Amino acid sequence: SAVISQKPSRDICQRGTSLTIQCQVDSQVTMMFWYRQQPGQSLTLIATANQGSEATYESGFVIDKFPISRPNLTFSTLTVSNMSPEDSSIYLCSVGTSGQSEGYTFGSGTRLTVV
Amino acid sequence: SQQGEEDPQALSIQEGENATMNCSYKTSINNLQWYRQNSGRGLVHLILIRSNEREKHSGRLRVTLDTSKKSSSLLITASRAADTASYFCAPSGNTPLVFGKGTRLSVIA
Numbered sequence: 001s002a003v004i005s006q007k008p009s010r011d012i013c014q015r016g017t018s019l020t021i022q023c024q025v026d027s028q029v030t031m032m033f034w035y036r037q038q039p040g041q042s043l044t045l046i047a048t049a050n051q052g053s054e055a056t057y058e059s060g061f062v063i064d065k066f067p068i069s070r071p072n073l074t075f076s077t078l079t080v081s082n083m084s085p086e087d088s089s090i091y092l093c094s095v096g097t098s099g100q101s102e103g104y105t106f107g108s109g110t111r112l113t114v115v
Numbered sequence: 116s117q118q119g120e121e122d123p124q125a126l127s128i129q130e131g132e133n134a135t136m137n138c139s140y141k142t143s144i145n146n147l148q149w150y151r152q153n154s155g156r157g158l159v160h161l162i163l164i165r166s167n168e169r170e171k172h173s174g175r176l177r178v179t180l181d182t183s184k185k186s187s188s189l190l191i192t193a194s195r196a197a198d199t200a201s202y203f204c205a206p207s208g209n210t211p212l213v214f215g216k217g218t219r220l221s222v223i224a
Contacts, residue, residue, distance in 0.1 A: 001160075033211055042203070043158070043214045092157055096212070103148050103160030104205075104212055111155065 002027050002095050006107030013083055013114050020079045021110045023093035028073035031096040033104070034066070038089045046091075049076040083114045117142050118213040119187075119204035127221040134194050136218040138187040138204030147180055147187050148205045148212070158203065158214075161189075196224045 003026040013019050023032065032049040047055040047068055055068035070076040080087050090111050096104040119138040128134050146165045150158040164171045164180045164187065171178045177190040191198055201217040
């Protein structure tokens with residue numbers, strides 16, 4: 001299965017600033033996803049990162065707040081823009097196979113605290 | 116996307132006992148997946164059972180699937196303190212996986 005390197009592992013940021021999270025995969029993958037896990041909650045899907053085109057966002061998430069890039073089949077970034085304390089969460093990237101015939105692989109997560 | 120609903124929400128057992136978690140879902144699936152999450156870390160894929168399978172084993176894990184009842188169960192036998200984690204089921208169709216609230220398992224040494 002794929003190996004994911006997600007950076008940074010944690011950060012403390014001032015409100016109003018932005019943070020970009022990187023996700024590097026050791027092999028080409030079809031599907032890449034970004035999830036958010038708020039304190040004490042389950043994972044919520046933010047968007048599907050599409051290679052070479054705009055990401056597909058889930059209800060409640062918008063590109064202006066969470067711009068996503070995916071320039072190739074092994075790399076993606078998620079930016080959390082104009083942060084507020086409510087954005088304090090763990091952000092996780094994940095990769096999967098087309099048709100979901102195998103399980104997803106998750107990065108180790110980025111623990112973001114906004115002060 | 117559809118999410119599974121895990122039951123119970125929390126489970127506390129003694130080391131060596133078996134732990135059973137259940138998952139229900141609403142619509143037809145290609146497969147159903149189980150994941151584990153240790154505190155504050157990424158999810159780890161445990162096992163995938165296809166819609167035409169009824170039971171699957173992997174080490175101390177046993178998963179069953181009943182598509183007529185739209186339910187699945189995960190059994191962890193001879194539990195260890197290291198099994199303490201949250202467990203999530205993910206019914207899989209043709210859309211990205213979504214996750215329910217999970218079952219928080221505590222194994223007491």
